[in-house]
Amino acid sequence: MTGEEAHRESRHRVEVLLATYNGGRYLNDQLDSILAQSYPAWRLTVRDDCSTDNTVQIIKDYIGKFPGKIRFIDEGSKRLGALGNFSRLLDASEAEYVMFSDQDDRWLPDKIGLTLRAMLECEARFTGAPILVHTDLYVTDRDLNVISKSFWNYNRLDPVEKGLNSLLTFNNVTGCTVMINSALRRLATPMPQEALVHDMWLALVASAFGHIEHVKVPTVLYRQHGENVIGTTRYPFGYFASKLANLEKTAATLRMIVAQAGAFHSAYGTRLKKADREVVHVFSTLLEKHRAARFYSVFKYRFTGSGFLRNLGIMLLWLCMGNKSIEGAKTRAAG
Incomplete structure (x- = not known):
């Protein structure tokens, strides 16, 4: 990149949003990696979700050292949950570009x-389109030893799948790699309580009304330590073992994704294209169908x-799950 191109890019302000909860063990490492970014025009906004460890004190210590770079929403x-x-x-951001940070990773x-x-x-x-950009990740253990050089390969994910039909079912966008522009931020907020996770909701909105771009370069050391709110298990064996171990949770x-x-x-x-509106409607009513009709859909x-x-x-x-309407009718009849 030329000096002129770097100067032109640096005019764009990026806000990094960091949600914390009892993250004191790894938080210093993540904050240091954000502070070490080669791109200078960023600001970090942190909101803590009622931590009971030293997370808030760590945040305040960093604000004292870097008062112009870090903002704390106290x-x-x-308590709101992830x-x-x-x-x-x-909701509190007015930035041109927004990124999302987990508390326990390390950014490259x-x-x-x-x-x-x-x-x-x-x-x-x-x-003018709402745009979401996301990247690959390195999968690491708790000490940041690399387990896999590609999160996508590790989980057999195809980032090319960007249609609503795929994203309604399975989210292939990892929030800690995401950047969105202001057009997407305005359109996707406020997020409803039915949203499963923020990255999935943003991906759905971007798919329906704008563009999703994937970058085949890892930008994060994605730390797996057993306490992750949302972690990863290797596909297929670890993935299916985790699903089969708790079928009720999987169901x-x-x-919840149907409710979403x-x-x-x-x-x-009312704003969706006709074909997309049909796709979303059919998906949102899957549990109201009999098994054969559901499988067909x-x-x-x-x-x-x-x-x-x-x-x-x-x-x-999908085949094993009962019909919501029938189950509800049986419950009412029994009552």
Whole structure:
């Protein structure tokens, strides 16, 4: 990159949103990696979700050292959970570009600069569109020893799958790699309580109304330590072992993504293209169908993710789950 290009890029302000909760063990490492970014024009905004460890003190110590770079949203005893924490941060942002940070990873030095360059290239091609850019990650253990050089390969994820039919079913966007522009931030907020996770909601909005760009370069050391709010297990064996170990939780997650689709349809249905509106409506009513009709809809609209075994598991789970309307009628009759 020429000096002129670097100067032109540095005019763009990037806000990094960091949601914390009892993250004291790894937080210093993550904050140091953000401070070490090669791209200079960023600001970090942190909201803590009522930590009971030393997280808040660490944040305040860093603010004392870097008062112009870090802002702290202090809301006392108001606990929101992971989604609510990031949602509150997004609501408070007015930035041109927004990125999201977990509390226990380590960013590589060119993460902001590399992602911003991809964003600016997309904005040049899709003028005025809501845009989401995300990247690959290194998967590491708790000591940052690399387990896999590609999170996407480790989990058999295909970032090329960007259609609503795929993203409604399975999220292939990892929040700690994401950058969104102001057009997407304004359109996607406020996020409803039915949103499963912030990155999935943002991906759905970007897919429906704008553009999703993936960068095949890892920008994060994605630390796995057993205490992650959302971690990863190797596909296929670890992935399916975790799903089979708790089928009730897996089924509950499926119900939640159906509820999320319903909220998405309520929020954007009148603005969606006709074909997308049909896709979202069908998905949001899957549990109201009999098993045969549900299977037909899943097959017809390709409500699938990446990988044959994963899709087979999704199909079987859809077939095994009961009909919500019938179950509700039985409950009312029994009462």
